[in-house]
Every structure is written in C-alpha cells, then in structure tokens.
Amino acid sequence: MLCFVLNSTPAPEALREAVGASFRWQGPRFSRDRLTYLDTFDGALLRRGCSLAVRREGRRTALILAGPTPHPLHLRMAASPAFAWDLPAGLFRQTLSRLVNVRRLFPQVEVHARVLGWDLLNPDDKTVARLVLRQGSARLPPEPPRRARPLPPLLLVTPLKGYEDEAADAAEALRRTFGLEACPRGEAELALEAVGKVPWPYSSALDLTLDPETPAHLAVRQILLRLFRILQANEEGILQDWDTEFLHDYRVALRRTRSAVGQLKGVFSQGEIRPFQGELRWLADATGPLRDLDVYLLHLAGYREELPPEADRALEPLARLLRARRQEAYRALARTLRSRRYRLFREGWASFLEKTHEGVGEQGHLPISRVAGRRIRKAMKRVLAAGESVSDASPPEELHRLRIACKKLRYLLTFFQSLYPGPLVSPLERQLRKLQDTLGTYHDLVGQAAALEESARELVGRGQAPPETLLAMGRLVGQLETRQVLERKAFRKRFRAFARHPSRKSFLELLDLEVEGLRPPP
Amino acid sequence: MQTLAVYNIKGGVGKTATAVNLAYLAARQGFPTLIWDLDPQGAASFYFRVKPKVKGGGKKLLLGRADLDSRIKATDFEGLDILPADFSYRHLDLVLENTKEPVRQLGKVLAPLRDTYDFLFLDCAPSISLVSESVFRAADILLVPTIPTPLSLRTLLQLLKSLKEVKAKRLGVYPFFCMVDRRKALHRKTADLVEEIPLPFLRTEIPYSSAVEQMGIHRAPVHVFARTSPAAEAYEALWREIRRWMRLGKGYFTRP
Ligand SMILES: Nc1ncnc2c1ncn2[C@@H]1O[C@H](COP(=O)(O)OP(=O)(O)O)[C@@H](O)[C@H]1O
Ligand SMILES: [Mg+2]
Numbered sequence: 094m095l096c097f098v099l100n101s102t103p104a105p106e107a108l109r110e111a112v113g114a115s116f117r118w119q120g121p122r123f124s125r126d127r128l129t130y131l132d133t134f135d136g137a138l139l140r141r142g143c144s145l146a147v148r149r150e151g152r153r154t155a156l157i158l159a160g161p162t163p164h165p166l167h168l169r170m171a172a173s174p175a176f177a178w179d180l181p182a183g184l185f186r187q188t189l190s191r192l193v194n195v196r197r198l199f200p201q202v203e204v205h206a207r208v209l210g211w212d213l214l215n216p217d218d219k220t221v222a223r224l225v226l227r228q229g230s231a232r233l234p235p236e237p238p239r240r241a242r243p244l245p246p247l248l249l250v251t252p253l254k255g256y257e258d259e260a261a262d263a264a265e266a267l268r269r270t271f272g273l274e275a276c277p278r279g280e281a282e283l284a285l286e287a288v289g290k291v292p293w294p295y296s297s298a299l300d301l302t303l304d305p306e307t308p309a310h311l312a313v314r315q316i317l318l319r320l321f322r323i324l325q326a327n328e329e330g331i332l333q334d335w336d337t338e339f340l341h342d343y344r345v346a347l348r349r350t351r352s353a354v355g356q357l358k359g360v361f362s363q364g365e366i367r368p369f370q371g372e373l374r375w376l377a378d379a380t381g382p383l384r385d386l387d388v389y390l391l392h393l394a395g396y397r398e399e400l401p402p403e404a405d406r407a408l409e410p411l412a413r414l415l416r417a418r419r420q421e422a423y424r425a426l427a428r429t430l431r432s433r434r435y436r437l438f439r440e441g442w443a444s445f446l447e448k449t450h451e452g453v454g455e456q457g458h459l460p461i462s463r464v465a466g467r468r469i470r471k472a473m474k475r476v477l478a479a480g481e482s483v484s485d486a487s488p489p490e491e492l493h494r495l496r497i498a499c500k501k502l503r504y505l506l507t508f509f510q511s512l513y514p515g516p517l518v519s520p521l522e523r524q525l526r527k528l529q530d531t532l533g534t535y536h537d538l539v540g541q542a543a544a545l546e547e548s549a550r551e552l553v554g555r556g557q558a559p560p561e562t563l564l565a566m567g568r569l570v571g572q573l574e575t576r577q578v579l580e581r582k583a584f585r586k587r588f589r590a591f592a593r594h595p596s597r598k599s600f601l602e603l604l605d606l607e608v609e610g611l612r613p614p615p
Numbered sequence: 616m617q618t619l620a621v622y623n624i625k626g627g628v629g630k631t632a633t634a635v636n637l638a639y640l641a642a643r644q645g646f647p648t649l650i651w652d653l654d655p656q657g658a659a660s661f662y663f664r665v666k667p668k669v670k671g672g673g674k675k676l677l678l679g680r681a682d683l684d685s686r687i688k689a690t691d692f693e694g695l696d697i698l699p700a701d702f703s704y705r706h707l708d709l710v711l712e713n714t715k716e717p718v719r720q721l722g723k724v725l726a727p728l729r730d731t732y733d734f735l736f737l738d739c740a741p742s743i744s745l746v747s748e749s750v751f752r753a754a755d756i757l758l759v760p761t762i763p764t765p766l767s768l769r770t771l772l773q774l775l776k777s778l779k780e781v782k783a784k785r786l787g788v789y790p791f792f793c794m795v796d797r798r799k800a801l802h803r804k805t806a807d808l809v810e811e812i813p814l815p816f817l818r819t820e821i822p823y824s825s826a827v828e829q830m831g832i833h834r835a836p837v838h839v840f841a842r843t844s845p846a847a848e849a850y851e852a853l854w855r856e857i858r859r860w861m862r863l864g865k866g867y868f869t870r871p
Contacts, residue, residue: 166647
C-alpha cells in the first residue's frame with residue numbers, strides 16, 4: 094500500500110482526472126471510520142513498521158493487521174482482543190503471535206476519519222486497485238473528542254494481488270500530477286505524532302555507548318542507571334498484572350544489575366555497595382516464585398493446545414492448582430513492591446547511582462576499558478574451561494555451573510559491547526546467546542519436571558488427582574525428558590561453535606593487548 | 616490450512632456455486648482463503664471477473680516449475696484470492712501421468728500455500744480421473760453436492776466405491792443435498808432413499824433458488840446481491856455445519 098500525505102484536500106474530480114481514463118471509477122463511497130491502533134508496551138508492532146487497528150462496525154469489531162504480510166490481514170470478532178491468544182486459531186493469530194508473543198495489546202491512539210473510497214475497475218469490471226482519501230483526527234484513547242488533533246489528509250493507493258501494475262500506474266499518475274512523495278510512515282505513526290506520543294517509548298535493550306576513557310565507576314553507574322530505569326518502567330505492569338513480560342523484563346534487568354554489581358564491585362567502595370547487594374538479592378528471591386509459575390503456566394498452555402480434548406480436560410486440576418499458586422505468588426510480590434523497604438531501596442539506589450564522587454572503590458578511577466577488558470578475559474577463560482569439562486555424563490549441576498559462567502560473560506559483553514569493534518563482538522554475543530538459550534531451556538526443563546512431580550504429590554495429597562490427571566502429567570514429564578535429551582545434544586554443538594569461532598580467538602588477543610595497556614589504534 | 620474440494624462425478628450439480636459461496640463466507644469471517652478454479656471451463660473465475668488464464672499454463676504449475684504465488688489474483692473481496700482456470704487444465708491428466716508419483720503431485724504443489732491461507736477450496740471439474748484422484752489425496756474434506764434424484768445417489772455410491780480404492784483414509788467425505796425443490800415428488804422421495812448411502816448427509820440442504828442462477832448475471836457470490844435470500848442463508852448454515860465438524864476433528868470418513 095502506498096501512502097501519500099497531502100497538504101490540502103484535493104477535489105475528487107482532480108483525482109479522477111489525474112489517474113486518467115485507463116480505469117472505470119466506481120465511487121466515491123463515503124464512510125466514517127473509527128479506528129483504535131493497538132500495540133504492546135514495547136511497541137512490538139510499530140517498531141517493525143506494522144500496525145494493528147480495531148475498527149468498530151456496529152456491534153462487531155474488525156481487526157486489520159498491516160505490515161507483516163504483503164497484503165493486510167482482516168478478521169472480524171465480537172470484541173477487541175487483549176492478547177494474540179484471544180483470536181481464533183488461524184493465520185491472523187499466527188502472524189500476530191509471532192510479533193507480539195505473550196504481550197498485552199494496549200490502545201495507543203484513536204483515529205476518527207471521513208473516508209472517500211473509489212474502486213478502480215478494468216474493462217471486465219474487476220476491481221484492480223483501490224483509492225482512499227482519509228481526513229481524520231487523532232486523540233489519546235481516554236480523551237474527549239474536543240481534544241482531537243487534526244491529521245493531514247492521506248491518500249492511499251491499495252494494490253490488489255495480481256494487479257500490482259495497475260495500482261503502480263495509478264500511483265505514478267497521482268505522484269506526477271500532485272507532486273507527492275510516498276510516505277514510509279503509516280497512519281498510526283502519524284496519529285501518535287499528532288497527539289505528541291512517542292511511538293515506542295520503552296525498550297528493554299541496553300543500548301549504551303560508553304567512552305573507553307570514562308572512569309570505571311562512572312561508566313558502571315551509567316549502566317546501572319539505565320537498568321534502574323528499566324526496573325522502574327516495568328513496576329506498574331507487574332502490579333497491574335498486565336502481562337507476564339513486565340516481570341520477565343524486570344527480572345532480566347535485575348539479574349544484569351546484580352551481575353554488574355557482583356562482577357565489577359571493585360569499582361565501588363565495599364561499604365557502600367554491600368547493603369545494596371543484599372537488597373538486590375532480596376528482590377531476586379521475591380520475584381522468583383511468580384516468574385517460575387508464569388513459565389509453567391505458559392508451557393502448560395502450549396502443551397495443552399496440542400492435546401485432544403479428553404487429555405486436555407484431564408490437566409485442568411493441575412492448571413487450577415498452578416493458577417491458585419500464581420495468585421498467591423502475585424499477591425506476595427505486590428506486597429513487596431508496595432512495601433516501605435522497597436521504597437527505601439529505590440530511593441537509596443537512585444541517589445547512589447546519581448552520585449559522581451562518592452563511593453568509589455580502588456578500581457573506580459581506572460578507565461572503563463581496562464576494567465572491562467580484564468573482567469571479560471577472565472569470564473571468557475572460565476566459560477571455556479567449564480565447557481570443555483562437560484560431557485554427556487555430567488550431572489545437571491555441572492551444566493548449571495556452565496550456564497552461570499556463560500551468563501556472566503554474556504552480561505559483560507552486553508554492558509561493554511560499545512567498547513569493542515562490532516564485527517568482532519556481535520557474532521560472539523550471538524553464539525553465546527544460542528549457547529545460553531540451550532542451557533537455559535535445559536535448566537527450565539529440569540525444573541519443570543521436578544515441579545510437576547511435586548505438584549502431582551500435592552494433588553494426590555489433597556485428593557484432587559483422578560488417574561487421568563496423573564497419567565496426563567506423566568506424559569507431560571515424559572515429553573519434558575525427551576526434550577532435555579535433545580537440548581543436551583544441541584548444547585555440545587553450540588559450545589563447539591562458540592569455542593571455535595574465529596572471532597573468539599581474535600577477541601581474546603585484543604583483550605590481552607588492552608589489558609596490558611597496548612591497545613592498538615582503532 | 617484446510618483443503619476443501621468440491622467434487623462430484625457429474626457436472627451441473629452446483630459444485631462451483633458451492634465453492635464460490637463458501638469461499639466467500641470463509642473470507643468474510645476473516646480467514647485468508649484461496650479458491651483454485653480447476654475446471655478448464657472457468658466458471659469460478661468468471662464469477663469473480665478474473666480472466667481464465669494462467670501465465671505459462673497448467674503444466675508448469677502442476678510440475679512445480681512456476682511460482683504459484685505470482686499466479687494468484689485477489690478477488691474484489693477482502694481476504695479471498697483465486698488461482699484462475701486455464702484452458703490448458705484439460706490436459707492435467709497427461710501432465711500428472713508423467714510425474715513420479717502422480718497422485719501426490721498436487722499435494723506437493725499446494726504445500727507452500729499452507730502458511731498463506733487458512734482455507735483452500737478446490738473447484739473441481741466433473742469426471743473421474745487421475746486429477747480427481749490427486750484431489751482426494753490432497754484434500755482434507757470432500758464436499759459432494761448431490762441433487763436428490765435416485766440417479767445422483769447411484770453416482771454417489773460409485774464415488775464412494777472408488778474412494779475406497781484410492782488411499783485417501785483421512786479424507787472426510789461430506790455429501791449434502793443441493794438444488795432441492797421440495798415441491799417435486801421425486802426430490803421428496805429421494806430424500807427417503809438416503810438410507811441406502813453408507814454415510815450420513817450434512818443436515819443442511821441448499822434449496823433450488825433463482826438467486827443462485829443470478830450469480831452469473833451479477834458475477835458475484837450470492838451474498839453480495841441477495842444477502843437475505845433463502846439460498847444465501849442456506850450456504851451460511853452449510854458453512855457453519857462444515858466448520859463445526861471440522862472443529863470437532865471429525866468427518867464422515869470413507870471408512871467407519
Ligand atoms: N441451488 C441452486 N438453485 C438454482 N440453480 C442452481 C443452484 N446451484 C447451481 N445452480 C445453477 O446450476 C448451474 C450449474 O451450477 P454449477 O455450480 O456451475 O455446477 P457445477 O460446478 O457442478 O457444474 C448453474 O447455472 C447455476 O447457476
Ligand atoms: Mg463447475
């Protein structure tokens with residue numbers, strides 16, 4: 094679809110004249126359109142140039158997903174969905190799921206438009222392209238109509254599959270006549286701009302650019318401050334229980350924070366940083382149970398979708414147990430996040446991070462590139478040593494240790510990648526991420542199997558476990574074990590890919606130079 | 616993707632009308648849908664005002680030597696595409712004969728569409744041939760419009776017999792009555808003969824209706840110009856019933 098942004102509304106006759114006599118025109122059809130554009134908290138759709146619009150049509154709702162497929166997808170529903178899984182199974186859901194995963198969809202901006210539409214027909218009276226002129230206004234969803242801001246008129250040329258040439262001809266004629274440029278942004282983005290909203294204000298990415306000469310304590314504070322913003326950004330979503338990713342992102346930022354503090358503690362004075370380490374651990378413990386239950390429930394939902402209805406029903410007692418436990422875990426976490434202790438931690442941590450002179454440790458005044466280089470070198474050697482010693486016979490704990498070593502290295506690379514040449518670090522980070530995904534999945538599978546066995550005992554203890562339920566759970570454990578074996582096999586391959594990657598060796602050499610203070614000129 | 620073939624050994628029984636109207640309804644519900652007009656006469660293409668012509672002809676398409684996607688055309692209706700007919704489809708039998716696994720060839724060609732459409736309707740040409748055998752193998756569901764006359768029931772029995780011979784174990788066979796005229800004694804009587812057919816008919820019947828005949832004048836699915844006609848309502852009921860059976864994962868299978 095081609096979108097032209099106009100300065101003023103052209104007369105319909107002018108449009109018709111511009112496109113010329115090669116088509117028969119049908120229209121204009123006049124309509125009023127009320128659209129709400131949806132997106133996730135992290136802008137999963139708009140960020141990728143996609144949009145999901147909900148159009149109210151009387152008592153029903155039409156969904157339009159534009160961007161991921163060559164032609165927009167349409168779906169009619171009774172109500173606007175909150176999650177991709179609210180949609181009926183099919184391509185629309187599949188396509189949307191791939192973009193938004195488990196994230197909740199929030200209304201972002203509302204557009205009311207007066208729409209004039211024409212069909213361009215060929216000599217067989219077959220529609221070969223559509224032309225739409227939209228004059229709209231935008232407002233934030235809760236605002237009253239009087240707050241609506243006008244949008245520039247938009248002229249859209251929509252090709253029909255198999256008739257792209259005709260649409261291109263029409264678009265070309267319009268461009269020539271009116272001197273237009275096609276606009277890469279769609280209506281959703283223009284509408285957000287009109288109401289003064291940043292299309293995707295939140296990202297969990299840690300995209301920082303550090304100066305290699307910055308004193309280490311300041312650079313680390315910069316990293317920690319960014320992580321702290323991510324923690325804060327996710328608090329409301331956790332408390333409102335909007336979707337499971339808020340807690341997930343929160344936990345990732347928390348782990349990164351702990352890893353940075355733990356691995357780089359020499360840059361701060363011990364006395365000042367230690368109390369925070371205690372509080373960070375407290376938060377990790379407080380957020381763990383809810384996240385674990387989220388993971389089980391998501392896994393269970395995925396598993397149940399593949400089951401025949403009888404087996405699916407048999408798992409309902411387990412789902413009920415997990416949901417009840419999740420509810421408890423949620424309440425406990427909400428209490429924690431609303432507690433005085435948490436408030437004090439937040440205030441103390443923020444003020445520590447904003448300081449520029451106090452709390453500096455013995456390594457704090459070294460340039461960050463030195464400190465980072467040393468740490469990365471050490472972490473890398475540890476991963477290699479731990480990986481070589483893992484065999485097919487190693488117990489899960491050994492893999493777990495390797496996983497922790499990988500995690501530490503990966504975090505360091507994430508924090509400090511801006512200090513190194515991208516072509517060297519990016520492939521390593523990618524290999525490491527794959528390796529870590531394998532190990533992480535393996536770890537989850539082991540944990541889930543254990544948790545299932547425990548739940549089985551609990552259900553039996555409460556007398557809530559008919560034989561079908563236990564059998565279904567047994568099958569589920571079996572499936573988890575099969576996958577464990579697969580992940581272990583995958584691990585060996587991935588570890589080799591990482592350890593033998595040419596960049597890995599060059600990177601170590603670079604670090605050696607740097608740590609000895611012999612960094613070559615860039 | 617679910618593949619629904621509309622098939623009958625006989626011509627003029629309402630196959631094309633069924634394929635066109637059901638495909639329209641599926642797309643209207645928001646399911647990306649494709650209809651492949653396999654009949655060289657191109658009736659379905661005609662109803663959608665699309666030229667009955669495929670670049671390079673049917674042979675290339677069936678041998679997997681042509682990009683299927685680039686031959687597909689959008690109809691005037693959101694979410695409904697068509698792969699048009701082509702006069703060369705007359706010789707599809709010969710094309711299949713020269714492939715390694717003739718009855719599997721169609722399924723192979725259709726595989727890439729799986730991620731683009733929720734439903735694929737095959738509007739088949741009448742006759743029993745290598746093409747129809749391939750259709751039985753490639754489809755999930757075989758819709759068999761049947762006019763309620765004793766002769767049609769015999770044809771249906773013939774079809775069921777030949778289905779036993781081809782290996783299409785997972786094919787759900789859904790016969791239903793169409794062009795039903797309750798005023799005709801013959802139609803009323805035939806409905807009683809249904810007992811002899813070893814598998815049940817869908818409950819919905821499509822009545823004989825002038826609205827369906829007018830599809831040729833309007834060149835559009837019946838819902839577009841006669842939304843409230845009995846035929847339009849019957850097709851909706853038929854689609855609901857088919858969907859229900861599909862959702863339950865149960866069809867009326869060729870083997871009990
Ligand atoms: N339910 C119906 N009532 C009246 N006429 C019908 C009905 N269904 C089909 N027809 C007409 O019968 C003729 C053959 O129908 P068609 O769908 O093309 O059959 P087929 O594809 O089996 O050859 C067409 O002219 C069509 O308009
Ligand atoms: Mg036909």
